[in-house]
Amino acid sequence: DQQVKQNSPSLSVQEGRISILNCDYTNSMFDYFLWYKKYPAEGPTFLISISSIKDKNEDGRFTVFLNKSAKHLSLHIVPSQPGDSAVYFCAASARIGTGNQFYFGTGTSLTVIP
Amino acid sequence: EPEVTQTPSHQVTQMGQEVILRCVPISNHLYFYWYRQILGQKVEFLVSFYNNEISEKSEIFDDQFSVERPDGSNFTLKIRSTKLEDSAMYFCASSRGTGANVLTFGAGSRLTVL
Known part of the structure; x- marks a missing residue:
């Protein structure tokens, strides 16, 4: 049961242009x-987050948009740089018991x- | 910046052997997790740990897996009798607590089962 889906396995963008990465989820409890951003042979590193009570969060070149009615979020990177080349994981969190559970x-x- | 440390970075073992993967979470974090990523596949949740006990585990985390926090700093994942399909990157992660919080991952331990 894939509760968090990233339907595009890959994306290529010219340097300086906008990169848009998409993510869909199914659980309304998130x-x-x-x-997260992941380089080869390294662990995922946190990039940016958003609470379900917001619809946008911006941090420098990175902006995350949340559309709760569509259960969709996206990450915009502008302008894109060669160093942004990596695997990007979307994750969603829900309160489970005494803690949070994260789904990727x-x-x-x-x-x-370039 | 505080980080999650994992050892070994790479372990090669024979099928049927026991393996212990070690993690030192961030010191003021209370929740600990193990994830794995088989080559080319998604990051999969294995288990979460809080207050010295398992808080949630996935279907992957069967009887051959166990976790413990023996000394208040290390968090270990033991695989009792490794199988070929256990070959993967194993990521340890920790988080501060409930509410809006972030998982911080280690660099991973690559397990190769021959």
Whole structure:
């Protein structure tokens, strides 16, 4: 049961243009959403997050948009840089028992072409 | 910046052997997790741990897996009798607590079962 879905396994963008990575989820109990970036042979690193009570969160070149009615979120990177080339994982969090449980998508591999 | 430390970075073992993967979470974090990623596949949740006990586990986390926090700093994942399909990157993660919080991942331990 894939509760968090990233339907695009890969994306290529020219340097300087906007990268848009998409994520869909099914569980309406999710209350927090995160994006992680992963380079080969490294662990995922936290990039940006958004609470379910918001619809937009911006941090520098990175903006996450949340559309709760559509159960959809997206990550915008503008302008894209070659160093942004990595796998991006969308994650959603829900309160389970005494703590939070995190569910991850399958990832989108972003390639930024110089 | 505090980080999650995992050892070993790579372990090669024979099928049927026991393996212990070690993790040192961030010191003021209370929740601990193990995830794995089989090559080319999604990041999969294995188990979460809080207050010295398992708080949730996935179907993957069967009787051959166990976790413990023996000394208040290390958090270990033991695989009793490894199978070929256990070959994967195993990621340890920790988080501060409930509410809006972030998982911080280690760099991962690559397990190769021959």
